[in-house]
Amino acid sequence: MTVQIDHALEEIRRFRPSPEFAAQAVADKHLYEAAAADRLGFWADQARELLQWEKPFTSTLDWSNPPFAKWFDDGELNVAVNCLDRHVAAGLGDRVALHWEGEPGDSRDVTYAELTDEVKRAANVLTELGIGEHDRVAIYLPMIPEAVVAMLACARIGAVHSVVFGGFSADSLASRIDDAEASLVITADGGYRKGKVFPLKPVVDEALQKSEGDTVRNVLVVRRGENDVELVDGRDHWWHDTVGQASNEHEPKAFGAEHPLFILYTSGTTGKPKGILHTSGGYLTQAAFTHRNVFDLHPERDVYWCTADVGWITGHSYVVYGPLANGATQVLYEGTPDTPHPGRWWEIVEKYGVTILYTAPTAIRSFMKLGRQIPHEFNLRSLRLLGSVGEPINPEAWIWYRHVIGGGSIPVVDTWWQTETGAIMISALPGVTDLKPGSAQVAIPGVSVDILSDDGERVDGEGGGLLVITEPWPSMLRGIWGDPERFKETYWEKFGDKYFAGDGARRDEDGDIWLLGRVDDVMNVSGHRLSTAEIESSLVAHPYTAEAAVVGASDETTGQAVVAFVILKASQVSHIDDPAIASEELRKHVAMQIGAIARPRQVFIVNELPKTRSGKIMRRLLRDLAEGRQVGDTTTLADTSVMTAITRQVQ
Ligand code: PRX
Numbered sequence: 001m002t003v004q005i006d007h008a009l010e011e012i013r014r015f016r017p018s019p020e021f022a023a024q025a026v027a028d029k030h031l032y033e034a035a036a037a038d039r040l041g042f043w044a045d046q047a048r049e050l051l052q053w054e055k056p057f058t059s060t061l062d063w064s065n066p067p068f069a070k071w072f073d074d075g076e077l078n079v080a081v082n083c084l085d086r087h088v089a090a091g092l093g094d095r096v097a098l099h100w101e102g103e104p105g106d107s108r109d110v111t112y113a114e115l116t117d118e119v120k121r122a123a124n125v126l127t128e129l130g131i132g133e134h135d136r137v138a139i140y141l142p143m144i145p146e147a148v149v150a151m152l153a154c155a156r157i158g159a160v161h162s163v164v165f166g167g168f169s170a171d172s173l174a175s176r177i178d179d180a181e182a183s184l185v186i187t188a189d190g191g192y193r194k195g196k197v198f199p200l201k202p203v204v205d206e207a208l209q210k211s212e213g214d215t216v217r218n219v220l221v222v223r224r225g226e227n228d229v230e231l232v233d234g235r236d237h238w239w240h241d242t243v244g245q246a247s248n249e250h251e252p253k254a255f256g257a258e259h260p261l262f263i264l265y266t267s268g269t270t271g272k273p274k275g276i277l278h279t280s281g282g283y284l285t286q287a288a289f290t291h292r293n294v295f296d297l298h299p300e301r302d303v304y305w306c307t308a309d310v311g312w313i314t315g316h317s318y319v320v321y322g323p324l325a326n327g328a329t330q331v332l333y334e335g336t337p338d339t340p341h342p343g344r345w346w347e348i349v350e351k352y353g354v355t356i357l358y359t360a361p362t363a364i365r366s367f368m369k370l371g372r373q374i375p376h377e378f379n380l381r382s383l384r385l386l387g388s389v390g391e392p393i394n395p396e397a398w399i400w401y402r403h404v405i406g407g408g409s410i411p412v413v414d415t416w417w418q419t420e421t422g423a424i425m426i427s428a429l430p431g432v433t434d435l436k437p438g439s440a441q442v443a444i445p446g447v448s449v450d451i452l453s454d455d456g457e458r459v460d461g462e463g464g465g466l467l468v469i470t471e472p473w474p475s476m477l478r479g480i481w482g483d484p485e486r487f488k489e490t491y492w493e494k495f496g497d498k499y500f501a502g503d504g505a506r507r508d509e510d511g512d513i514w515l516l517g518r519v520d521d522v523m524n525v526s527g528h529r530l531s532t533a534e535i536e537s538s539l540v541a542h543p544y545t546a547e548a549a550v551v552g553a554s555d556e557t558t559g560q561a562v563v564a565f566v567i568l569k570a571s572q573v574s575h576i577d578d579p580a581i582a583s584e585e586l587r588k589h590v591a592m593q594i595g596a597i598a599r600p601r602q603v604f605i606v607n608e609l610p611k612t613r614s615g616k617i618m619r620r621l622l623r624d625l626a627e628g629r630q631v632g633d634t635t636t637l638a639d640t641s642v643m644t645a646i647t648r649q650v651q
Helices: 019-024 030-037 039-050 079-083 085-092 112-128 145-157 170-180 201-210 239-245 281-294 313-325 344-352 361-370 395-405 484-491 532-540 579-593 619-626 642-650
Strands: 096-101 107-111 136-140 160-163 184-188 190-193 196-199 218-222 236-238 260-266 274-279 303-306 329-333 356-359 385-389 412-415 449-452 464-469 499-507 513-518 522-525 528-531 545-555 559-568 602-606
Touching (some): 096 112, 136 145, 145 160, 160 170, 201 218, 236 239, 260 313, 361 545, 395 412, 545 619, 579 602
Parallel strands (some): 136 160, 160 260, 303 356, 356 385, 559 602
């Protein structure tokens, strides 16, 4: 792997924090100074300030057996108490924790006192079902308050949850249950998605038939979809019959800071998903710290909304643990952005007066495609901060987000991190940092990153390289469940004591970091390295383009060639007589913006892009198409018919 990544797209816009925002900001530049002066002391201070410890820690970091870190190891705490009981004890029991909004329009407000009560009941039921410390519990639920309750009930009794996204199939669920040897599954009859009930319990039944481990003894079922389900006698129990009837008295126990909190499966370079393991004290410290400082949280007045599903790491750290540890009031929404109408999200922002919105570039670009008139039908003036996560946000989407959703003057923070990092690692701090559309900017205080060449040399200046994290951080993964060797090999073998993130990055002359996409998505065209993200960004900057995906397809002459798939903006489609003219125009545009070497060999105009249910574009399938192969496995697509339609358009 060589790592010289070309870039040519120059983004020169800068946005200073407004004096009004800066005056009230939670973060200040002294955080950087404090962390630079004494990194471990800084994290120890954060852990003490942000969390309630039942037994104070004396050791901050134990890195005597790398890459297995221990943070705050001799301290003890209860994660659920930190997210719930202590806020109630502080007199905040009546504060709304969750404004829950069901897709069909039903809604429910849950206060901190109510959530604490429900978690205590659920903790009692889990214990009655024989779940103890270290036991694994699979959670397969829609976005309903019970998902949060189930996770925190596990945390409260020291059990380890493994949340499996509700869009995963029975096979995926079975393999995750088997890998973790889960003894309990918490699910629902079904949930709402795109105006229909999608069944979950029947998928659990199928998964348990397929499961080879035979470890599951009980299934708890929340009633939500009212679809028909069968309960197996002795194994399956309704949530309302058990949790609903249980006592709300529960004495929490304190656990060591390194007590396992959860496993979350994520895909790696091989076919088998990795069970990323996170523990308690360090994870919660960094989740709470970043949630407070990156989102400028003022818990007494903000209404925060992170649109991620709890099935992903963003939902773990920025729906459940970070916000609740900070006593935030937040929106939890069950459904899709466009049901029953394309303005659904904006209606929710208006209804609850959302002040902080955290979402993904793919969602932003879908909204761009629909046009600004839809958000403009709603009052979005409550918004005062916007966040982005999951992939590089191209400058055009950043600007659109800031202007059309944010009204033109509020901060947009682009946050880089991973399932493995547990919490945000690279981001601007609002009120402190001058913002630069398209760049994730700088490591947060207390985190050290670098950009290295393939052979471990520091890459300075304009060249691109590989992103590494040079020092252990509190919320780092503690391993891959059941596979310490794979943990070492995947992340630590390449650079010894530095964590290899798998992303390409470059640093600009101000020291700001630009993410260039996964290194596996880097193309080599005639010996030149090009980033898919950069070409996509260029395509999306053209007025014709709503969304674009670029792949490197093998090419006899140039090694690889750039092939682009582009969705045109609805407003443009009627003006374009011949898609071939649009393709040619876009090819020229990229050549002009980045250089002739980046000119796509082909630009296919399509109506859809293949996306997983979490919104990630499956470039692998587009590469198959671009290379004239049979299209591979499409089962993880949100809509499996999409590839057939694209294939027809391309041919
Ligand atoms: O390639 C990076 C991209 O998403 C990867 C991590 O994916 P996942 O573990 O699913 O976690 C996503 C949510 C934290 C990274 O290796 N990524 C994430 N955030 C950004 C990003 N790429 C560029 N900019 C970001 N802000």
